[in-house]
Every structure is written in structure tokens, then in C-alpha cells.
Amino acid sequence: MRKSFVVGALACVLALVSVSAQSADKKILAIVVKGLDNPFFEQINLGCQKWQKENPDSEYTCLYTGPASSTDEAGEVQIVDDLLTRGIEAIAISPSNAPAMGNLIKQRDPSIPVMTIDADFIAADRGLRKTYLGTDNYLMGVKMAEHAAALKPDGGSVCLQLGNVAADNINARAAGFRDTIAGKKDTDRLTGQSGWTEIDGCPLFTNDQVDLANQQMADTFLANPDLDAFILIGGWAQFAPQAYAQVTDQVMDKLKSKELIIIAGDTLPPQMKALKEGRSHVQVGQRPFEMGYRAPSVMIDLINGKNVGDPLYTGLDECKPETADSCLAK
Template identity: 75%
Template sequence: MRKKIILLVAMAAVMFALVGPVMAQKKVLAVVVKGLDNPFFTVLGNGCALWNKENPKSEYECLYTGPASSADEAGEIQIVEDLINSGVAGIAISPSNAPAMGNMLKRTKPSMPIMTIDADLSEADRALRQTYLGTNNYNMGVLMAKHLKSMNSKGGSVCMQLGNAAADNINARAQGFRDTISGMKGIERLKGEGGWTEIDGCPLFTNDQIDLANQQMSDTFISNPNLDAFILVGGWAQFGPAAYAQVTDQVMGKLKSKKLIIIAGDTLPPQMDALKAGRSHAQIGQRPFEMGYRAPSVLIDLIQGKSVADPLFTGLDECTEQNKNSCP
């Protein structure tokens, strides 16, 4: 009898050893970004990591993931589809190609909560997600235009640098800029409205690539020596500080005299260094850390059937020559 009891205890111990890790396995809350090569998303991922650190006993864990390259739109879509098929608890997506991501969601019909973060789906597809957490991107473009107007009220020539052509957040910023600088709604391209004209060859599309962004800037400055304003709708070129310094070296005299004005999106450390060094005139900052930190909690609320507002805006920071030492 004693041997039988010992045997049963041993068997129970083995079963616990086998089952225990399975029972302890956490449910995944996935945060999928456009590309792991973008420093902006690294900060967003840090927010996800802090949530995990602060919630060690939660049944959920935040998984930060995405394609290696921000140019890999198909790769991001495949990652999301794989997560759907694996049955994760919830997914927050920053879609690089909004229409293509929407088509995949229509086809797969995920059962778990889907939200967007940083970038939204196309307006026609927003019923496919439950909420958006991130920047009011149209207002970000509005602020870029207001700061340009404050430094040049007469108008002139302008070039905008965008990211991926099908990214909803980037296109919303561009629209906010055009509408505000022109004083008219729905402007597709500036052709003198409000005194501003977009030069030939612009807008530029970087596909979120740092090296390409800097090359585009350099080429634009060389071929357009009388350019009045260059608007980095996102911070791509500035994410490569050495290359950006070389590019802006060729126009430093114009930047100091404000014959050429540079306004850029985001306020990561190398970008604030650029502002302090006079290599830009204003930085309109998002809050990526907050996005990554809040996303798991929003997904849990959705899983639990709680009411969640849509959208959930994270705010903007306006950093200029006047407040550069205390901003953001």
C-alpha cells in the first residue's frame, strides 16, 4: 500500500511538471508595428515591455513584434494573419498598408479583439477594429502648417516627405497640413493656395527608410536651391543623425536665416538634438511610449467586454527654438 501511494504521488508530480508550464502559459496580447528597424517603434515597444514588468501576475503578456524592415508591407500582414491563426488573445496593429491590411482582416474574420495603434485602417474599413489608440494625425499636420505660417506668412515653395504611400496616419497628416496652409478643405496638392506650391517631384515617399529619406532630402536641396520649406511628415531622415547632419550642412546658412524652414514629426532624442543644433525649426512630437504602454490594458478591456472609447488620442508635443531645452 505504501509503495502504491508513493507511486501515485510520483505520477502526480510528473503530471504537474508536464501540465504546470502549460497552465502557467500567458495569453498573448500582440502589438504589431510597421517595422522593427524604426526607432519610433522601439520606443513604443519599450512601453509594452514596461507593462509586462509592472504586471508580472497578469494572465496576459504583451508581445511586441513586426517585420524586420518597415518596407516589408506584405511581411507585416503575414505576421498579423499568423497571430490570428494561432489564436492570440488580442492584437493591436499599426498598419503600413491600410487597404491591404483591411482586406486580410475581411478575409480571415478574426474572433479576437482587433485594435489599431499609431496608424489606423482606411476609413471604409474601421468597422474591422474596435478602437484606435494613438495620435490625432490630421491635427499633427495642422500644427506643422501653423508653425510654418508663424515663420513664413508670405508663402512660397514646399516639399513634403511622406512614408508609405498607403499609410493612413501619414496621409492624414499631409491632408491636415495642406488644408491648414491653404485655408481650404480637401486640397489634394498645393498649387498656389494660401501662397504655397508643392514643387515638382514632391511629395516624396521614403517607405520608412532612413537612408532613402536622407538621400531624398539631399537631392531636393541640390535641385531646388530656392526651396522655402521642407516638411518631414515623419522623422525618418532624422533617425539617422550622422546622415541628417551631413544633409543639413549644405543648407545651414539658409536654416539660420530661415530662408529655408524645416519642420519635422516626432521628438526622439536625436531629433531634439537636431532642433537644438538649428537643423530644424520645429518638431511636432507624438507619444509612442504611451501607445505601447496603454495598448495591453485597452485590449484587456475589449476582451472583457468593457466599453472603450474610439478613438483614444495620446496627445502631441510642440517643440520649437523657444522651448527646445524643456520640450517634450
């Protein structure tokens, strides 16, 4: 039996125990994320909890769950499958493997409202969900590219660090970055457009593993001493602040002089600390707390047959060292 299946099955059992504990008196609104080990998703959980505290008399309860590890794609699919079998009122899914999750929804054809949160289904499967709540991921990539162009107007060599190969949200950010830098839609790779060239061996895929993300950065800096830009399309490496500090210590002189620039996704507290310390030049942040806080209300509206917009974007925060104390939405 594969380890991922065991981990997924355990998380599934825990989720269903939680459902049983809550469902005696409340109807379940489920939020399923890619992995409970990712601090980004914990912000979604905190938003879910805030909604819960503010609505103690609601007939609904917000259940936050997911596989123990963000690398466990099969475990996430299994959790959604089991929740649908057990019985819930609505579900918001952040699919790690968008095609696989779409296939499950096709097969199950649930009668309850299905929405996506944080990450969407692939374009061909978006008719399977009622709405998407989260970041305009293509725009997030656009903003990263705009900052890169401002910092390096003549272009340069660049490496993009991505997450899961099948993650629609991450791929949309990469597309936004490449299209904007190149000045042309549907740019698969930067090969000199506007002076920008992706180096051999990139993009890198972290599979949402923070240790791998930091190792990839270290290896890339060592093998490419003349690299001009490293773009963390997601914040994985920065989620392990000590390891990230050790990696960036090796190139701090280049970061200070902006010979090498780092632009990263997300604005969690350790990331903002890194920004203030000069370990990155720009952080383009999502608003995961808002996603978790709004999701239960959106699901209730869907249950009640109300018109809900699609997509529902939660906005972005653009932070630089000089604006680090004032750039985040209140």
C-alpha cells in the same frame, strides 16, 4: 521567392517562437508594428515592456513584434495572419499598408478584439477594429502647417516628404497640412493657396527608408536652391542623425537665417538634438511610449467587454529650439 517574403517569414517564425515561450503561462496580447528597424516603434516596445513589469501577476503578457524591415508590407500582413492562426487573445496593429491589412481582417474575421495603434485602417475599414490608439494625425498636420505659416507668413515653395503611399496616418498628416495652409478642406495639392506652392517632384515617398529620406532631401536642396520649406511629415531622415547632419550642413546658412525652414514629425532624442543644433525649426512629436504602455490595458478592457472610446488619442508635443528642454510631456 521575393526577399520581402523571406524576411517576413523569418520575422514571423521568431514572433511565433516568442509566443510559444510566453504562452505556456500567459495569454497573449500582441502589438504588431510596421517594422522593427524603426526607432519610433522601439518606443512602443519600451511602453509594452513597462506595462509588463508593472503587471507581473497578470494573466496576460504583452508581445511586441513586426517584420524586420519597415518596407516589408507583405511580411507584416503575414505575421498578423500567423498570429491569428496560432491563437492570441487580442491584437493591436500599426498597418503599413492599410488596405492590405484591412483585407486580411475581412477575410479572417477574427473573433478576438482587433484594434489599431499608431496608424489606422482606411475609413471604409474602420468598422473592422474596436478602436484606434495613437496620434490624431490630421491634427499633427494642422500643427505643422500652423508653424510653417508662422515662420513664413507670406508662404513660399514647399516640399512634403511622406512615407508609404498606403499609410493612412501619414496621408492624414499631409491632408491636415495642406487643408490648413490652403484654408480649404480636401486640398489635394498646394498650387498657390495662401502663397504656398508644392514644387515639381514633390511629395516625396521614402517608403520608410531613412537612407532614401536623406538622399531625397539632399537631391531636393541641390535642385531647388530657392526652396522655402521642407516638411518631414514623419521623422525618417532624422532617424539617421549622422546622415541628416551631413545633409543639413549643406544648407545651414539658410536654416540659420530661416530662408529655408524645416519642420519635422516626432521628438526622439536624436531629433531633439538636431532641433537644438538648428537643423530643424519645429518638431511636432507623437507619444509612442504612451501608445505601447496603454495598449495592453485597452486590449484587456476590450476582451472583458468594457466600453472603450474610439479613437483614443495620445496627444502631441510641439517643440522649438527655445523650448527644447521643456516641451515634452513628462
